[in-house]
Every structure is written in C-alpha cells, then in structure tokens.
Amino acid sequence: MHIPVLQKEVIEYLDPKPNENFIDCTIGEGGHSAAILERIAPRGKVLGIDRQLRLKQKERLILAEDNFANLKNIIEQYKFHPVNGILFDLGMSSWHLEESGRGFSFKKKEPLDMRYDPKEGLTAQKIINYWSKAEIERILREYGEERRASQIAERIIETRKVRSIENTPQLRAIIEGARGNLAQTFQALRVAVNDELNNLDKALPQAVEILEPGGRLAVISFHSLEDRMVKNFFKNPSFEILTKKPVTPSRAEIEINPRSRSAKLRVIRK
Numbered sequence: 001m002h003i004p005v006l007q008k009e010v011i012e013y014l015d016p017k018p019n020e021n022f023i024d025c026t027i028g029e030g031g032h033s034a035a036i037l038e039r040i041a042p043r044g045k046v047l048g049i050d051r052q053l054r055l056k057q058k059e060r061l062i063l064a065e066d067n068f069a070n071l072k073n074i075i076e077q078y079k080f081h082p083v084n085g086i087l088f089d090l091g092m093s094s095w096h097l098e099e100s101g102r103g104f105s106f107k108k109k110e111p112l113d114m115r116y117d118p119k120e121g122l123t124a125q126k127i128i129n130y131w132s133k134a135e136i137e138r139i140l141r142e143y144g145e146e147r148r149a150s151q152i153a154e155r156i157i158e159t160r161k162v163r164s165i166e167n168t169p170q171l172r173a174i175i176e177g178a179r180g181n182l183a184q185t186f187q188a189l190r191v192a193v194n195d196e197l198n199n200l201d202k203a204l205p206q207a208v209e210i211l212e213p214g215g216r217l218a219v220i221s222f223h224s225l226e227d228r229m230v231k232n233f234f235k236n237p238s239f240e241i242l243t244k245k246p247v248t249p250s251r252a253e254i255e256i257n258p259r260s261r262s263a264k265l266r267v268i269r270k
C-alpha cells in the first residue's frame, strides 16, 4: 500500500479551506487528495493528474491522465479554475516498486522498463542497450550522483557486446561488479526514462502562473537535484516562503514508511 508522505505537514501548509480548488499534479493512489477533498467540502474540487491513473473518478475529484509538464493545457481543457493550491509529490509510488512489474526495484526479477507512462517510447532497456557510453555515464553521474558511473557504464558496454541486458538481475550484477550503488544507479535510469527534471522545470512556472494570489504551492522531492531546483525556483520576491527550511519526516514516520526517508517538503504562497 502507498502511504502518503508528510501527509499531516502537507495539509498544514497547503491549508485547504471549504470550497477551495486544488490540483494534485501527482495523484498516484490519491492519499494526499483524499485529505484535501475532506477539507475543501462541500463544493471544492481536486483536479488529479498522473501519467498513468490507477484511481477511479469520484465526487469532486476530476482525473486527467497526462504529464504535469502540460499543466496549463490541462487546466484549460478541464476549465478548472480558480486554483487555490497545487501539490507535487514527485517520483514513483510504492505501486511502481511493488506491483508495476516494470523493473523499478533491484530486489525483483523484472524487465528493465521503468516508464511511468507505458505509452511512451523510451525504456531503461533502450538506454542500457543503445545509448553511448558517454551518455550512460552522464546520466548515472548527473541523476544518480553515482561515483562509479564510468566503471558501471564501461561494464554495461562490455556486457551488451555479448548479449542484450534485459532484466533487473542482469543490471544488478553489472552494478555490483563495478562496485556501484544499486539505488543510485536505478534512480538515475528512472529519472532519465521519465525525463523527470525537465518535466519539473517546465511545470513549476506554470503552477505559479495558474495559482490565485494567496494560493499555495507545495513540492515534495526525494533527491537533491529536485530539491535544489525547487529551492532555487522558490527564491523569488513575489513568493512568500512558508518553509524556511525544508520540512522532513519525523523519525516515527520514517519507521512506519521507510520510503519517506529522503522526502523534503517546500511550500510557498503566491
């Protein structure tokens, strides 16, 4: 089951009030949105976006299967306004790790896919088997901050000369052989496959443009590249920063939900 990260804190900072409208840009299993919907009753609505929807439509919840990089188009299409609050809870869900069968977890034996949206063309398998050594090394270094990026890329190239690399155990063996970090390398591939940093970069300015004055924007990120992007974007005199330091989960939350370990929440008011 997906446990919403920093649920209490997200609600405290977004501060949803009766009849306000919210956009959940990464609705996933809908945990955060369920709490928002309760607060914005009786007439407030949530527009929930995800690259692949796993939820059913319900009262006051409108769903859009799309990329949040298209935020402005989406709200025009659904004529969804005014907007009082926007949430991004970035990255993957427990569903991706545990149930999708798409190779997000190095603990499973699955094909190397890693797409959030199965309609997209680029998979982890394509990156690993067809991209150049320099490109693979770059994404491992940039998106995974992997110190053994060059050694891992080298081994990928050597291995694929003999046979194609198709599943998670094959990749795991290569990373371990190069004494690399499994989590960091898997993260780097996931970020590249889903173009995660570019999507966030495109979405943040659209989000603030859409918000009503006084509207709140909350972003939960899970690695330093994303957090840096959010932090820099929030440094703008027209925003009031509501979280001087990023809000992180309590020890109790981390114990119940280890996935929350690296979460950082930042919130502004327009």
Ligand SMILES: C[S@@+](CC[C@H](N)C(=O)[O-])C[C@H]1O[C@@H](n2cnc3c(N)ncnc32)[C@H](O)[C@@H]1O
Binding pocket: 002, 003, 004, 005, 025, 026, 027, 028, 029, 030, 031, 032, 033, 049, 050, 051, 052, 066, 067, 068, 069, 089, 090, 091, 092, 093, 116, 194, 199
């Ligand atoms: C951490 S989960 C969100 C969990 C959700 N807050 C909940 O309580 O269930 C992140 C979700 O964002 C989706 N996602 C990632 N990148 C996206 C993008 N560019 N556009 C839309 N959805 C995206 C993923 O498919 C995933 O379901």
